[in-house]
Amino acid sequence: MAEKIGTEQISREKGYLYFVGQDGYAWAVPMKHNKGGSKKKVGNERISKEVGCLYYVGNDGYVYKAVMNRGGRKGAKRKRRRKKAIK
Numbered sequence: 001m002a003e004k005i006g007t008e009q010i011s012r013e014k015g016y017l018y019f020v021g022q023d024g025y026a027w028a029v030p031m032k033h034n035k036g037g038s039k040k041k042v043g044n045e046r047i048s049k050e051v052g053c054l055y056y057v058g059n060d061g062y063v064y065k066a067v068m069n070r071g072g073r074k075g076a077k078r079k080r081r082r083k084k085a086i087k
Helices: 076-086
Strands: 016-020 026-030 053-057 063-067
Touching: 016 053
Parallel strands: none
Antiparallel strands: 016 026, 053 063
């Protein structure tokens, strides 16, 4: 489940993708069909990022943090090895 960590609300425009960059600020990048736009910084609030977390700008304009799943399915590798050994 995602947790809201930003206090600044970003106004979103159509034709742009929003993300939190490596520098911790929110950025807007034009989509492929938006020919007239350019990359721009849209937020003044800096987010301190942690390893293993995904940061994104939600539909409501706030920055959210979600923990990434890094384990995979348990037993998936074991099942693949058994199938190869049987053949």
